[in-house]
Amino acid sequence: MASTVNTTDAVKRPGYGQLLRIPGAWTFLLPGFAARQPFAMLTIGIVLLVQHTTGSYGSAGAVAAVTGVSMALFAPQSGKLADRFGQRAVLVPGVLVHTASVSALTALALAGAPLWALFAAAVPTGASVPQVGPMVRARWAARLEGSPLMSTAAAFESVTDEFTFVVGPVLATALCTGVHPAAGLIAEATLTLAGGLLFAAQRRTQPAYGLAAGLSGAQARGERVSALSIPGVRVLAIAFLGIGSVFGGMQVSLTAFTEEIGNPGVNGVLYGLFAAGNMLAGLAVGAIAWKTGPRRRLILGYAALTVTASLLWTAHSVVLLGALGLIVGLCIAPALITGYTLVESLVPASARTEAFTWLTGAVALGQAAAVTVAGRLADGYGASTGFLVPLAGTALALATLVALRSRLAPRTVGRTVARGVGHRVPVTVD
Numbered sequence: 001m002a003s004t005v006n007t008t009d010a011v012k013r014p015g016y017g018q019l020l021r022i023p024g025a026w027t028f029l030l031p032g033f034a035a036r037q038p039f040a041m042l043t044i045g046i047v048l049l050v051q052h053t054t055g056s057y058g059s060a061g062a063v064a065a066v067t068g069v070s071m072a073l074f075a076p077q078s079g080k081l082a083d084r085f086g087q088r089a090v091l092v093p094g095v096l097v098h099t100a101s102v103s104a105l106t107a108l109a110l111a112g113a114p115l116w117a118l119f120a121a122a123v124p125t126g127a128s129v130p131q132v133g134p135m136v137r138a139r140w141a142a143r144l145e146g147s148p149l150m151s152t153a154a155a156f157e158s159v160t161d162e163f164t165f166v167v168g169p170v171l172a173t174a175l176c177t178g179v180h181p182a183a184g185l186i187a188e189a190t191l192t193l194a195g196g197l198l199f200a201a202q203r204r205t206q207p208a209y210g211l212a213a214g215l216s217g218a219q220a221r222g223e224r225v226s227a228l229s230i231p232g233v234r235v236l237a238i239a240f241l242g243i244g245s246v247f248g249g250m251q252v253s254l255t256a257f258t259e260e261i262g263n264p265g266v267n268g269v270l271y272g273l274f275a276a277g278n279m280l281a282g283l284a285v286g287a288i289a290w291k292t293g294p295r296r297r298l299i300l301g302y303a304a305l306t307v308t309a310s311l312l313w314t315a316h317s318v319v320l321l322g323a324l325g326l327i328v329g330l331c332i333a334p335a336l337i338t339g340y341t342l343v344e345s346l347v348p349a350s351a352r353t354e355a356f357t358w359l360t361g362a363v364a365l366g367q368a369a370a371v372t373v374a375g376r377l378a379d380g381y382g383a384s385t386g387f388l389v390p391l392a393g394t395a396l397a398l399a400t401l402v403a404l405r406s407r408l409a410p411r412t413v414g415r416t417v418a419r420g421v422g423h424r425v426p427v428t429v430d
Contacts, residue, residue, distance in 0.1 A: 045172045080353075132195075260382070304331045
């Protein structure tokens, strides 16, 4: 099982080099990266295959949306089971079910099955998406309990996620257009199976679970409180809905804008600038030794995100929109990373995987809602109105954070963490 690490060196030299020298880190980082790569390939793989077989982007988007909603609803249950029975016990059957579900969806699409059959196959496909990202975060949290490196780990995971969503769609598109329309989903299923089983095999870094994680006998048998019952997790979930609204609103609105000006080819460049801003800020956040507590950083970061998002709808040129997109990306990472960092102080070890999946699911739900609303606004009133969705989503989330900031206080007042042997140092939260 994973154990906490000595934080003396981390206090002196927080940064990526120190993080990656944590014993055992690479044993779960590399298979974890391979196992989460398919997640970024799934949606585009479904869209390209179903559009090819049905001739309708509407049908393709609907099937992909069912998969996304199913994932968002079932992911927290997967996290809860992982906290109770261990990651391996959940991940192994999960990747097997996902591989079978994707295979069934692919076969049905190629056979020209009716839309309802594709919807039926999309439900288990989304429900069984392996929650590798939250599981990796839970492993970091278990090994870095109370360490200043927790913020660095959250930043590292954010950058990894962003890199995944740059590489995955490109790989899936290349396979679907250059090899066969089903090749993207076939590769997704293969990578999920291989990467998921390899990640599950890393038992030594798996967080403690059940009785070992501090659950009572009754809790270990299933009578336990959900991570969502913790007020701070609910507040963070609302905040992450707002972040999802930025991702979804940007995707649709950038596409609509570039088509409206007759230059759809620049869409990739604009979204690339947005993603680059997110990655650069993520790298910077993880390299800084913060003296301000995460609760205050979250509110300040979210305020900056809301202000920059409010300017998007005013942009009427490619250059200006590219610059604003870059700035919005720079503001997303601090809010996202700090939210994940707060989980360590808000949630007991016995529920952290579930808490991370709630936040991941909130981003997915916010993104799905934003895609729908921004698309309707762009169709009815022009591309620029779609950018109002990120503004509305972040403003509502910021208002919630400010009003309920007291619920982001740590579990224990004056909590301390080990520093060497026999010495303890206080943890700054606000």
